[in-house]
Amino acid sequence: MELKERKDIPKEYIWDLESLYSNLEAWEKDYEKAVSLANDFLKHKDKVTASSENLFNTLKDRDELYRVVSNLYTYSRMKLDEDTRISDSQALEDKGLNLYVQVEEKTSFLVPEILTLDSNTLEKYYTEKEELKLYKQYLDDLLRQKDHVLSAREESILAQMGEIASAPHQIFSMLSNADMKFPVIKNEEDKDVEITHGNFIPLMESKDRNVRKTAFEELYNTYYGFKNTFASSLSGDLKKNIFMSKIRNYNSSIEASLDENNVPVSVYDNLIKSVHDNLDSMHKYMEIRKRALGVEELHMYDLYTPIVKDADFKIPYEEGVEIIKKALSPLKEEYLSAMEEGFNSRWVDVYENRGKRSGAYSSGTFDSKPFILLNYHDTLDSVFTTAHEMGHSMHSYFSSKNQPYVYSGYSIFVAEVASTANEALLMDYMLKNVKDKNEKLYLLNHYLEQFRTTVFRQTMFAEFEKTINEHIENGGALTADYLCDTYKKLNELYYGPNIVVDDEIAIEWARIPHFYYNYYVFQYATGFSAAIALSQQILKEGDKAVERYLGFLKSGSSDYPINVLKKAGVDMTTEEPVDNALTLFRQLVDEMDKLI
Known part of the structure; x- marks a missing residue:
């Protein structure tokens, strides 16, 4: 059966992304708001723990900023997943992701400053400002790990090591996914087929035992040829x-x-x-x-x-x-009625269409419906x-x-x-x-x-x-x-x-x-x-x-x-x-x- 274009799928089978942003203008308006909030957030730098009022306002502003950014990025990613061929959607997702990275950078001073607090000062702050108790679990969790956090300079050095630290995994990935080639074998129809990561499990599910045995032996014998390199990359990681x-x-x-x-x-x-x-x-x-x-x-x-x-x-x-x-x-009723709402108010993007992302996931934000992407086959x-x-x-x-x-x-x-x-x-x-x-x-x-x-x-x-x-x-x-x-x-x-x-x-x-x-x-x-x-x-x-x-x-x-x-x-x-x-x-x- 030929895949439909997205416009040909009935509305009731398409998720209601418009409930998050009615159009691109609404998204752009929130984008400008997020950029402004991110720039404003820098006013808290070096003052986060100066008083209970400062700490509360910083955390409140952080929540407001991340709520908006989360809405923007989630929408842009899900919009792209509807049809990955659309260049405007690709650009929007890229813009949303770049914003997220910028915001992470502009808020990076927050945790190191919080970690300069001691528990006595924090208890005093809770007494002074009742609203700050909202963040008690969040702050306790940060301070719980305080003994394992280094000085600001040492943390900066470790952060800069990030790319080097990821090298073993990258070496594994390049070797396994890009450089390695697996042999060609005969499938159930006696046709030549090259073993790949994608078809290995389907080959292992074959009813023909000889196909399974050959695929198994050929894939792993190929890995044996690189065993010392794989051992080195895993050891390094x-x-x-x-x-x-x-x-x-x-x-x-x-x-x-x-x-x-x-x-x-x-x-x-x-x-x-x-x-x-x-x-x-x-x-x-x-x-x-x-x-x-x-x-x-x-x-x-x-x-x-x-x-x-x-x-x-x-x-x-x-x-x-x-x-x-x-x-x-x-x-029971509380769960069932909420689930009924989900099925009836377009949480779910049901069917496959041309260009749609494969697989399935649940995604959303604090302010959105908890959307579901499916590619339903009966x-x-x-x-x-x-x-x-x-x-x-x-x-x-x-x-x-x-x-x-x-x-x-x-x-x-x-x-x-x-x-x-x-x-x-x-x-x-x-x-x-x-x-x-x-x-x-x-x-x-x-x-x-x-x-x-x-x-x-x-x-x-x-x-x-x-x-x-x-x-x-x-x-x-x-x-x-x-x-x-x-x-x-x-x-x-x-x-x-x-x-x-x-x-x-x-x-x-x-x-x-x-x-x-x-x-x-x-x-x-x-x-x-x-x-x-x-x-x-x-x-x-x-x-x-x-x-x-x-x-x-x-x-x-x-x-x-x-x-x-x-x-x-x-x-x-x-x-x-x-x-x-x-x-x-x-x-x-x-x-x-x-x-x-």
């Missing part, structure tokens, strides 16, 4: 993080990274321990996969091919929305994507409605919780209502693969990251052979005795960009586990759990992410949430075992 953590007075790079969100290292360690304690259920899932595929030996290149033939889910958008509403009905995946992005948007909606601007955003540590909880409730509803055995198997396999790739695999990545960092911190060298040996052993541990852990997988670490993200990946697993725990509480406890969950959605960043989740009923400093999520995984594995 980790050494940079370790250097930064030492210079900022942390005991380790993991402590430095997690401290940004005030997350204790025990959360990381508990995740790994809980997954280790439940590896037997992953090993059983591998045995089921081996049986379902009917192979004598299960190999690493057999992990992505579907074990259930495609169920024919054809779900038009309106029908998908109705399914989502029914699935989320346990969340598939089961599209329904899950819609539920997922609506989860993000509802989190933003309730945070903005219930928090002042300064706390309306939320931490990356909890960013995927609301979206994944929606998916979990949708999956629960569909499993309870599906009639066809093959459709049920398809749903179970979809869910189990989410667990495998989000909890088990990301935790394996997290353990690898921690192990190699500690190896360097204890004086070890990060050679290619050490990295390959460590990575292969972890695969053997996680996937178990029912699969052949092929030698080629030992070099997989070399193609994973997340190992350059400094202890980021564990949050995929903790966020997923927290979402599963919350969705299970909602289904089992009803009203009380819903009330706690809505409290979580309304909290924004008014407290630290660990505390926000605790109030919702999930204590990520204990092993319980991950254990409970993996108990559900175990039950799903047992259910699939009976059906296969």
Whole structure:
């Protein structure tokens, strides 16, 4: 079917960006206002902490400035995403981004000046000026990290090192994405196809085992040819993080990274321990996969091919929305009526059109609707994507409605919780209502693969990251052979005795960009586990759990992410949430075992 031009898509399927700016003139007017506010903001320089009045006025002015800038940049980016071919939209987005950079520069004096405050002076300021208490959590969070902030001159030197510090990741990216070329192989139709990053997973999903095996071996053997360069770039990146953590007075790079969100290292360690304690259920899932595929030996290149033939889910958008509403009905009236408003008042940009950005996301500002970009195709995946992005948007909606601007955003540590909880409730509803055995198997396999790739695999990545960092911190060298040996052993541990852990997988670490993200990946697993725990509480406890969950959605960043989740009923400093999520995984594995 030929793609439509945007003008040919009915208005009800297009997001309402005009509610943010009715036209370009309105955007330009706000742009001039932002430039003026940014220039005015410089009057606070060297006076931020002189008095309680000064501190309050500076923070108030900062909020006003960033509110306008956020509206301008978000609108320009989303306008471009509607049709990336339009040069006027490209120019507008560029103008919005440049403004953001200028504003960051003009407000850069703020945090260093705040950090000259001591807690006694701050307490005195709170007493003098009641309104300043609004910013207590924000200021406490800044001052909490004061021991790890250097002098203004030292911070300036570190900031100027930014480009040098990013070099290892850039080297990895250039080598992996630009310079490396992969071999040409035969696909299922016996046609020549060059392996690329984009088609590797589709090749690994092929029904033809020989295609999967060849793609797997050829891709990783190519990486083996550059193993020493990849080891050097990864070693350089980790050494940079370790250097930064030492210079900022942390005991380790993991402590430095997690401290940004005030997350204790025990959360990381508990995740790994809980997954280790439940590896037997992953090993059983591998045995089921081996049986379902009917192979004598299960190999690493057999992990992505579907074990259930495609169920024919054809779900038009309106029908998908109705399914989502029914699935989320346990969340009760306050949530459901807000979601209804979202579907009915053009939060969602539904269909693909020529030039539209691919993929899906939720985006917006404190002052706008929490918009959703989709490229909806009448598939089961599209329904899950819609539920997922609506989860993000509802989190933003309730945070903005219930928090002042300064706390309306939320931490990356909890960013995927609301979206994944929606998916979990949708999956629960569909499993309870599906009639066809093959459709049920398809749903179970979809869910189990989410667990495998989000909890088990990301935790394996997290353990690898921690192990190699500690190896360097204890004086070890990060050679290619050490990295390959460590990575292969972890695969053997996680996937178990029912699969052949092929030698080629030992070099997989070399193609994973997340190992350059400094202890980021564990949050995929903790966020997923927290979402599963919350969705299970909602289904089992009803009203009380819903009330706690809505409290979580309304909290924004008014407290630290660990505390926000605790109030919702999930204590990520204990092993319980991950254990409970993996108990559900175990039950799903047992259910699939009976059906296969």
